[in-house]
Amino acid sequence: MSGFATSYSPPIAASQPSRAAGPARAVARPRQKVLWMAQFPYPGAGMGHPAPWVAALAAALQKQPEIELTILDWHPGLSKPIDEFDKDGMHFIYLRAPSFRQDLLTLYTQRVHVARQYLRRHHQAYDVLHLHGSEWQLPAVVPGLERPVVLSVQGVITEYLRYLPQTWSRLGLSWKIGEFYERRYLPTVHEFICRTAWDKALMAKLSPGARIHHNWEMMRPEFYEPEPEPATEVRPQVLFTGGNQRMKGFTEVVAAYALIRQQSPLKLVMAGRVTLEEVNQEARKLGIAPFTAAEVECVGFCNAAQLAALMRQSFCLLHPSYIDNSPNTVCEAQLLGLPVVATHVGGVPDLIEPDKTGLLSDLAPRSLAAQVLRLYHSPELAHMLRQESRLVAAHRHDRETIVRRTIDIYHTIS
Missing domain, CATH: 3.40.50.2000 (Glycogen Phosphorylase B;)
Structure with missing residues (x-):
């Protein structure tokens, strides 16, 4: 216990009356x-x-x-x-x-x-x-x-x-x-x-x-809005919203994406306080070849409407945080049906049932990359995660x- x-x-x-007493x-x-x-x-x-x-x-x-x-x-x-x-x-x-x-x-x-x-x-x-x-x-x-x-x-x-x-x-x-x-x-x-x-x-x-x-x-109102008609076309891009924050997994994202780009055409879109120059500085520290603007796009801070639009356009959210309780970014992504790859830390497992409402990983870049690539090579899994996570999140955040x-x-x- x-x-x-x-x-x-x-x-x-009111306490329940008898049938003869009329409505409560x-x-x-x-x-x-x-x-x-x-x-x-x-x-x-x-x-x-x-x-x-x-x-x-x-x-x-x-x-x-x-x-x-x-x-x-x-x-x-x-x-x-x-x-x-x-x-x-x-x-x-x-x-x-x-x-x-x-x-x-x-x-x-x-x-x-x-x-x-x-x-x-x-x-x-x-x-x-x-x-x-x-x-x-x-x-x-x-x-x-x-x-x-x-x-x-x-x-x-x-x-x-x-x-x-x-x-x-x-x-x-x-x-x-x-x-x-x-x-x-x-x-x-x-x-x-x-x-x-x-x-x-x-x-x-x-x-x-x-x-x-x-x-x-x-959550913010923008994430409860129904899917626009016609539906937004999903692009081959991975979304990361942690900017250059170490505790949000900035270093791990850079290292994981270096592996992802070797095996897929996926692009990395980074929101928050970060520039391509900072990304490539981190890449050099890790011994990774620099990224081009076509591979990594830094979009800065987003308001709710901008982030919701980015999520609808993206293939998955990558959230490799060192520690989190119930990160709103994950919850908002699930409300929109965006598949999530996140680290198994803090309260995150309460949000993600593996292979049902998202994918969990440890912080190792190879593990993160493997989960993203698994999702990329399994359209059926991606579709199922989109449907199930949206239903669960809508109930959770009613x-x-x-x-x-x-x-x-x-x-x-x-």
């Missing part, structure tokens, strides 16, 4: 005021966009009459301590935070203190506090508050740090500090929303006795189910 408690309550309804009437649940702490970059600041799965769920929840959603975040560029406003049916609160450099030099204590002080004064105005991820020291902000707290697990620094190159970079230092905060404060959180066996086991280890609620993440479960979790813990 597993070492953690699990909970998922179905929607609360649903119990009206009280309207809940929910405060999210989540990364929602300050509008107009040019600091990117909120995490896609967070933004998608927020947009869906704000349409629910029983939920009043407020989002709390930090922003270093504020001219005043607090900025509040309404936007897109939600209330936003931004607290002034130190610059990234000052934040790091103060070991995040100033930023955490600002949020702690705000919540000490205002937390009782809410029924539930929902933390999105542990990476930004959110668990350090809420100990001692007299309101139920639930944390949606995203990445787990304590685990990811094992795969980061041991350098004294700002990122490495930031992650080391983040690991301290996770180990110190995750045990104070007793309710978690998890998705995979991997993150459930981690939370049971880091916060013994915690209650685990299961819910999948919502938007109505995810919204209902989220609201049920709020009622369960409050």
Whole structure:
């Protein structure tokens, strides 16, 4: 038996009456005021966009009459301590935070203190506090508050740090500090929303006795759209979306593609922060002949519509990550019926049933190349993966189910 408690309550309804009593009437649940702490970059600041799965769920929840959603975040560029406003049916609160450099030099204590002080004064105005991820020291902000707290697990620094190159970079230092905060404060959180066996086991280890609620993440709207008519022509290209990120398997992709191009006409399309020059620099380090622009195309960062179009055009997605929980790229690819070759790490096996909803591999370039080539030489397998992965992902990421479960979790813990 597993070492953690699990909970998922179905929607609360009236007890079943006798046949003579007439139809059952649903119990009206009280309207809940929910405060999210989540990364929602300050509008107009040019600091990117909120995490896609967070933004998608927020947009869906704000349409629910029983939920009043407020989002709390930090922003270093504020001219005043607090900025509040309404936007897109939600209330936003931004607290002034130190610059990234000052934040790091103060070991995040100033930023955490600002949020702690705000919540000490205002937390009782809410029924539930929902933390999105542990990476930004959110668990350090809420100990001692007299309101139920639930944390949606995203990445787990304590685990990811094992795969980061041991350098004294700002990122490495930031992650080391983040690991301290996770180990110190995750045990104070007793309710978690998890998705995979991997993150459930981690939370049971880091916060013994915690209650685990299961819910999948919502994907971006573009990936739920039906196949356009006429259907997009699939090109002989392998898609990789990790840019030049080492932990996403950049080196392994370069090495694997060198083998793939020897045995097939497949092209490699790379999205994210990467250039052909960087790819060929990596190839030289590995003793591989340089690639031409006809072999490797670097398309830069893609918005949701652009990525969905790329996925529909591609033969398969190659996702050789060192560690992942439930990578959205894999989930989005499956929603569109794009066959996936991914590494057997973290929570990925919960997304991919081998030879049914995708192909799994170890990180060795030869193994990755072999799986891609196997898919290329077996149109029947590719077709079956397209059909089955689309069906499974559509059920897994059903938007109505995810919204209902989220609201049920709020009622369960409050």
